[in-house]
Amino acid sequence: MAMYNFGAGVLWGTPTFDATGAAIANPTPLMLAVTQEVSIDIQGDIKELYGSNQFPVAVGRGKMKITGKAKYGQFNGSVLNSLFFGQTVTSSLYSIVNDVTGATIPTTPFAITPSIPGSGSFAQDLGVRDAVGNPMTRVSATPSTGQYSVNTTTGVYTFASADTGKLVFINYGYTGTSTVAKTSVVQNIQMGQAPTFRADFFNQLGGNGLALTLFACVSNKLALQTKIDDFLIPELDFSAFADQSGNVLKWGSAQ
Structure with missing residues (x-):
């Protein structure tokens, strides 16, 4: 039986380390709500071994990387700080x-x-x-x-x-x-430091779902784009890497 998925799906980010490298004791999963689009690209370098003939006699895969991008409609200060800045935030x-x-x-x-x-x-x-x-x-x-x-x-x-x-x-x-508003003054910290989070993605149609977890991610871009007659749609770009246990990703498919 064929499996089809539809729509933008849902993406969660769960902070695991702040920008100083300190582990988050009780991480709160944060949904990037009202998802507009998500892309997760997994790619690797291909190395080809040639002899005197036209086609390679062997192909090997070298370095690999995983990059992702999410656009979502519901603005939330906790998402900005926990997944991109990772610095001190106050309820004010x-x-x-x-x-x-x-x-x-x-x-x-x-x-x-x-x-x-x-x-x-x-x-x-x-x-x-x-x-x-x-x-x-x-x-x-x-x-x-x-x-x-x-x-x-x-x-x-x-x-x-x-x-x-x-x-x-x-x-x-x-x-x-305020007890709900968030405020943060972003400090000029040393290069190399950035918050780390786990990304969980789910997409389905008719009960047939695709689940994907990236165990360790760092965001390299936060874009806040506005238009005169449209909603603010934040964009979060990120890269995935191996966590401390050597795990990179986990996926599950209904079929």
């Missing part, structure tokens, strides 16, 4: 406000304090635009027309008295507390 919020509503500059003291989401804290200024989209110029204090100053501790924006009544759009970064 770091985000950015891209202001599309705007606020009107009031009279004395000509200041606007943005309402930060979730009672968060101001982190950084990302500029102010006027009503037609032109950037205003930041100054240290006493702004004149078309200028602004900002208190980087309190997040208070101050404008010129001559700009009273004008509409402005204030963009900024902020931090906050």
Whole structure:
């Protein structure tokens, strides 16, 4: 009976070592959810022995390599850190406000304090635009027309008295507390260090499945690509190698 598979399948990554080489005591399997496509390529070098005739008299296989690629639709910070960066991550919020509503500059003291989401804290200024989209110029204090100053501790924006009544759009970064959000500051670690993970792939149609496990993988590419009328589809590329027991891969087929 013939076996057919269909669709993109499902890929899991289970972190085994962080970027410093420390083993993960209780690794959490992470699904690359809403899978768009997966490719796993297994290839080897072929060495051919020739004599005086046209065709080789023997063929041997030399070095081999396994590379993979996954595109998935459900964005998750744990996947980014555990499978690509492998550094310290905290349960806290770091985000950015891209202001599309705007606020009107009031009279004395000509200041606007943005309402930060979730009672968060101001982190950084990302500029102010006027009503037609032109950037205003930041100054240290006493702004004149078309200028602004900002208190980087309190997040208070101050404008010129001559700009009273004008509409402005204030963009900024902020931090906050959260039990679900993830934040990480990526450090400049030594070359050669990278997190290691096990990759598990499954694809099926009508109960006929193909299961494949790559025991040790390292990611060499994380791509975050956006389009004006489409979803963000992260792409994770990786290479597989032998684990500490010498195992490279395990596969199982329904037939």
